[in-house]
Amino acid sequence: MKVSGILYHLELEDSKVILYLRSGERRIIAEAEMRPYFYVIDGKIEELKGFKAREKGRELRVMEWERVKRLVDGVEKEVWKVYCNHLDCAKLIERKFPTMNIRGARSDPLQVFLIEKGLEPLCRVEIFGEPVGERIRVKEIRKVGEGSLDELKILYFTLLVKSEDGFPIPEKQSISIICCLSDEMKCFSSDDDREAIRKFIEYFQEEDPDVIIGYAQDSEDFPYLLRRAKLQGIDLKLGVLGREIIETGKYFRGMIIKEVIIPGRANIDLFPIIYRDFPQLPTKRIGEVCEELGVGEFVDIPNYKLKELSSKDLEEYAKQKIMAIKKVAEKELGFQIELSKLCSLPISRVPRLTIGELVDALIFKEAMLRGWILPDRGAIEVEEGYYAGGEVWLKAPGIYENVGYYDIRSMYPSIIKLYNLSPEVFDCKCCSEKNLRELGIKHWTCSKRKGLLAQIVEELIEMRRKVKEEMKRAKGEEYEVLYAKQYVLRVIANAIYGYTGWSSSRLYKKDLAETITAIGRIYIKKIRELVEKLGFEAIYLDTDGIQVIPRRSPDFQGLLLKLNKEISLEVELKHVARRAIFFAKKKYCHLVDGKLEAKGLELVRRDYPKFIKEVQKKAMEMLLSGKSYAEVKNYVDRARKLIEEHKLKKEELVLVEQLAKKIEMYERSSKIKVCAEWLKKEKGIELHRGMSVEIIIIKGTGPVNYRARPVQFFSEEDLDWEYYLGLFDQVMERSLAIAREEGLKRFFK
DNA sequence: TATAGGCATACGATTCGGGGCTG
DNA sequence: AAGCCCCGAATCGTATGCCT
Numbered sequence: 001m002k003v004s005g006i007l008y009h010l011e012l013e014d015s016k017v018i019l020y021l022r023s024g025e026r027r028i029i030a031e032a033e034m035r036p037y038f039y040v041i042d043g044k045i046e047e048l049k050g051f052k053a054r055e056k057g058r059e060l061r062v063m064e065w066e067r068v069k070r071l072v073d074g075v076e077k078e079v080w081k082v083y084c085n086h087l088d089c090a091k092l093i094e095r096k097f098p099t100m101n102i103r104g105a106r107s108d109p110l111q112v113f114l115i116e117k118g119l120e121p122l123c124r125v126e127i128f129g130e131p132v133g134e135r136i137r138v139k140e141i142r143k144v145g146e147g148s149l150d151e152l153k154i155l156y157f158t159l160l161v162k163s164e165d166g167f168p169i170p171e172k173q174s175i176s177i178i179c180c181l182s183d184e185m186k187c188f189s190s191d192d193d194r195e196a197i198r199k200f201i202e203y204f205q206e207e208d209p210d211v212i213i214g215y216a217q218d219s220e221d222f223p224y225l226l227r228r229a230k231l232q233g234i235d236l237k238l239g240v241l242g243r244e245i246i247e248t249g250k251y252f253r254g255m256i257i258k259e260v261i262i263p264g265r266a267n268i269d270l271f272p273i274i275y276r277d278f279p280q281l282p283t284k285r286i287g288e289v290c291e292e293l294g295v296g297e298f299v300d301i302p303n304y305k306l307k308e309l310s311s312k313d314l315e316e317y318a319k320q321k322i323m324a325i326k327k328v329a330e331k332e333l334g335f336q337i338e339l340s341k342l343c344s345l346p347i348s349r350v351p352r353l354t355i356g357e358l359v360d361a362l363i364f365k366e367a368m369l370r371g372w373i374l375p376d377r378g379a380i381e382v383e384e385g386y387y388a389g390g391e392v393w394l395k396a397p398g399i400y401e402n403v404g405y406y407d408i409r410s411m412y413p414s415i416i417k418l419y420n421l422s423p424e425v426f427d428c429k430c431c432s433e434k435n436l437r438e439l440g441i442k443h444w445t446c447s448k449r450k451g452l453l454a455q456i457v458e459e460l461i462e463m464r465r466k467v468k469e470e471m472k473r474a475k476g477e478e479y480e481v482l483y484a485k486q487y488v489l490r491v492i493a494n495a496i497y498g499y500t501g502w503s504s505s506r507l508y509k510k511d512l513a514e515t516i517t518a519i520g521r522i523y524i525k526k527i528r529e530l531v532e533k534l535g536f537e538a539i540y541l542d543t544d545g546i547q548v549i550p551r552r553s554p555d556f557q558g559l560l561l562k563l564n565k566e567i568s569l570e571v572e573l574k575h576v577a578r579r580a581i582f583f584a585k586k587k588y589c590h591l592v593d594g595k596l597e598a599k600g601l602e603l604v605r606r607d608y609p610k611f612i613k614e615v616q617k618k619a620m621e622m623l624l625s626g627k628s629y630a631e632v633k634n635y636v637d638r639a640r641k642l643i644e645e646h647k648l649k650k651e652e653l654v655l656v657e658q659l660a661k662k663i664e665m666y667e668r669s670s671k672i673k674v675c676a677e678w679l680k681k682e683k684g685i686e687l688h689r690g691m692s693v694e695i696i697i698i699k700g701t702g703p704v705n706y707r708a709r710p711v712q713f714f715s716e717e718d719l720d721w722e723y724y725l726g727l728f729d730q731v732m733e734r735s736l737a738i739a740r741e742e743g744l745k746r747f748f749k
Numbered sequence: 750t751a752t753a754g755g756c757a758t759a760c761g762a763t764t765c766g767g768g769g770c771t772g
Numbered sequence: 773a774a775g776c777c778c779c780g781a782a783t784c785g786t787a788t789g790c791c792t
Contacts, residue, residue, distance in 0.1 A: 504750080585756055600757075672787090734758095758788090766780095769778090
C-alpha cells in the first residue's frame with residue numbers, strides 16, 4: 001500500500017525508526033527498519049565477528065560487516081563498516097575495545113536515517129509498505145514535497161499555580177489553572193485540581209495534537225503536572241495511543257536540564273530556544289521576549305504575585321499568556337524549522353541543542369554526504385593553552401563627532417573561504433609553497449585540494465546569496481520563510497570559526513583557529529592603515545569593525561569605495577554616528593538618527609540596578625544631544641537625592657544575575673550564589689543552572705555579596721541604601737568624567 | 750556532555766607594610 | 773629591640789556579562 005503525509009516527528013524504538021505523519025484528519029504511524037552501524041579504521045575486526053553480549057535483558061550482537069571505501073579525514077581508505085542489531089551494541093563495543101580505531105558509534109541514528117533517505121523534517125513523504133497492527137512497515141520512503149506547520153494540529157499549553165513566594169511545591173499547592181489553545185481557547189480549573197487535570201487529559205486526548213508548544217513546559221509545567229497527577233492518582237497519558245509522557249534530562253554544564261518526551265508528538269519548548277538565541281534578555285520572561293521580537297505587549301505577572309489575582313483575573317491572565325506564547329512561536333519557529341532542515345534533525349530536537357551541537361550536526365551531515373568519516377566529537381586531543389583572538393584597540397577615551405562605523409562582512413567565514421582553511425589541508429604535506437607567509441603567518445594551506453570546511457562555508461555563503469536574491473521577489477509568508485533560511489545560514493556560518501577552536505569538535509585544530517583570527521587581525525589593521533592614508537583618523541577597532549572620524553571632508557561613501565578597491569574582503573558602512581562617547585574598549589555609545597546606541601555600558605548590563613541604568617541612559621542621551629556638563633550634572637544630582645532620601649521602590653533597585661553553575665562549583669560567593677543558598681536554606685527552593693534571580697542588597701554587616709537576596713522576600717526598609725548610593729556615585733563618576741574633562745579642554749582652549 | 754577570545758568591572762581573599770603597643 | 777596585632781592599600785583571582 002501507499003500513503004503520504006507530512007513527516008512531523010520521529011522516534012527511536014530499539015533498532016526501528018518510528019515515523020509520525022499527518023495526512024489531513026488522519027495520523028499515520030510507520031516503522032522503518034534500520035541497521036545501526038559503525039566504522040573500524042585501520043584495524044582487524046576478527047574479535048568483532050560473532051560478537052555477542054547481554055545488556056539490560058537484551059541481546060546485542062554484530063550482524064554483518066563489509067569492506068567499504070571512505071574518505072577518512074580526507075584520505076581515501078578501505079575501512080570496515082560493521083552492522084549490529086542494536087545501537088547500544090555499537091556503544092558497548094566502543095567501550096569494550098578502547099584500542100580499536102572506531103568511529104561513528106555515537107552518531108545520532110535519526111539524523112543518519114534522515115540523511116540516508118534524503119528526507120527533511122516537515123516535508124511531505126510517500127511511503128510504500130505493509131500494515132502491521134496500527135503501523136505501516138516501510139518498504140520504501142521518499143520525499144515528494146514541502147510541508148509546513150500549518151498542516152499540523154498544534155496545541156499551545158500553559159498552567160499557573162498560585163503560591164506564597166512564586167516557587168510552588170506540588171505537595172502543597174494544587175494547580176490553579178491549565179490553559180490550552182488549539183482551534184479555540186480552553187481553560188481548566190477546579191477547587192481541587194483533580195477535576196481540572198482529568199478534564200484536561202480528556203480534552204487533550206480528544207484534540208490529539210501533533211505538536212505541543214509551551215514556554216518552559218519541560219522544566220516547569222509538565223513536571224509539576226506529573227507530580228500533581230501522581231498525587232491525585234491519575235495517569236498522565238498524553239502520548240499518541242494513550243502512551244504516558246516520559247521525563248528525561250540532558251546533561252548541560254554540570255546540571256541536568258529536564259526534558260519531557262510525549263510519544264508520537266513533537267513537544268517544542270520555546271524557553272530553551274530563547275535561552276540559547278537571546279542571551280541578552282535578562283529575565284527571559286515572555287513579556288520581555290514579546291517586546292524583543294516586536295510581537296505586541298504582554299505584561300508578565302511574577303509567580304509570587306499570582307496569589308493576588310481573583311479566579312476571573314487569573315483566567316484572563318492565562319489566556320493572555322497563551323496568546324503571547326503563540327505569538328512568540330509564530331515569530332520564532334520558522335528559524336527552528338529551517339535549522340532542523342539544514343542540519344537534518346527532528347524538529348523537537350533542535351530547540352534543546354546548543355549552537356555548537358547544531359554546527360556539529362551540519363558538519364556531520366555534509367561529511368556523510370561526501371563519503372567522509374570524521375573523528376567523533378571529543379576524540380581529538382586537546383592542545384594546551386589559549387590562542388589569540390580578535391584585535392581590540394582604542395585610541396583614547398573621549399567625545400567624538402561624525403564617527404563612521406565600518407565592518408568586514410562575515411569576516412571569519414569569508415577568510416575560511418578565501419584561504420581554503422580546513423584541518424585536513426592545513427599545513428599539508430603536498431605543498432611546498434608557504435602561501436600564508438606573505439601575511440606573516442608561518443602556516444600554509446593546500447593549493448591542490450579544496451578543504452572540507454572551506455567547501456561547506458562556501459556552500460553556506462552561496463546558498464545565502466541565492467536566498468537573499470529570491471527574497472527580493474518574495475512577499476508575505478514566502479518572504480518570512482526565505483528570511484528564516486538566510487538567517488540560519490548566517491548564524492551557522494558565523495559559528496563555524498568557533499567550532500574549529502572548540503576543543504571537542506570533530507574539526508578541532510588550535511593552529512587553524514588561531515590562523516583564522518590572525519588573518520582577521522591583519523585585515524582590520526590593514527584597513528586602519530588605509531583609512532589613515534585616505535584622510536580619516538581611526539579611533540576604535542574591535543575584531544571586524546573599525547570606527548573612524550574625518551580629518552577633512554566627511555565623505556564616508558567615498559572611503560567605502562576606496563577600501564573595497566584595496567581589500568579582498570567586503571567592507572560595509574554600518575552607520576555614521578552624529579556624536580559618540582568612548583569610555584574604554586567595548587564600552588561606548590553612539591547617537592544614530594537621534595537614537596542612543598550603547599555598547600557595553602552599565603545601562604545595557606542586567607547586573608546593575610535598574611534605577612542607576614535609567615539615570616545613566618538619560619545622562620548619556622543628554623550628553624550626546626549636546627547638553628552641557630553642568631546641565632547633566634544637575635540632572636544626575638537630582639536623581640541622586642532620590643536614593644539619599646530613600647524615595648525609590650525596591651523594584652527600581654533590582655539587579656539580575658544568572659546562576660552560572662552548580663552551587664558546589666563556586667569558589668567565591670557571588671550575589672547569585674548567596675541568593676541560591678539563601679533560597680534553599682530559608683525556603684527549600686532549589687535553583688537550577690541558568691535560572692536568573694532578581695536581586696536586592698539588604699542592610700547589615702559583612703560583605704555586600706553576602707547580603708544579596710531575592711527581591712520578593714524583602715521590603716524597602718530592608719534595603720542597604722548606602723550601597724546603592726556608593727554604586728550610583730561610582731557609575732556616574734565614570735560616566736561624566738569624560739564630559740567634565742572635555743568641558744575643561746574647551747574652557748582652556 | 751560548553752562555538753571562540755577580549756574586555757571592564759566588582760569584590761572577596763590574601764598579602765604587605767607601617768604604626769603602635771607590649772613585655 | 774623584637775614581636776605581635778591592627779588596619780588600610782595593593783594585588784590577585786573569581787565571577788558576571790558584555791562585544792565582535
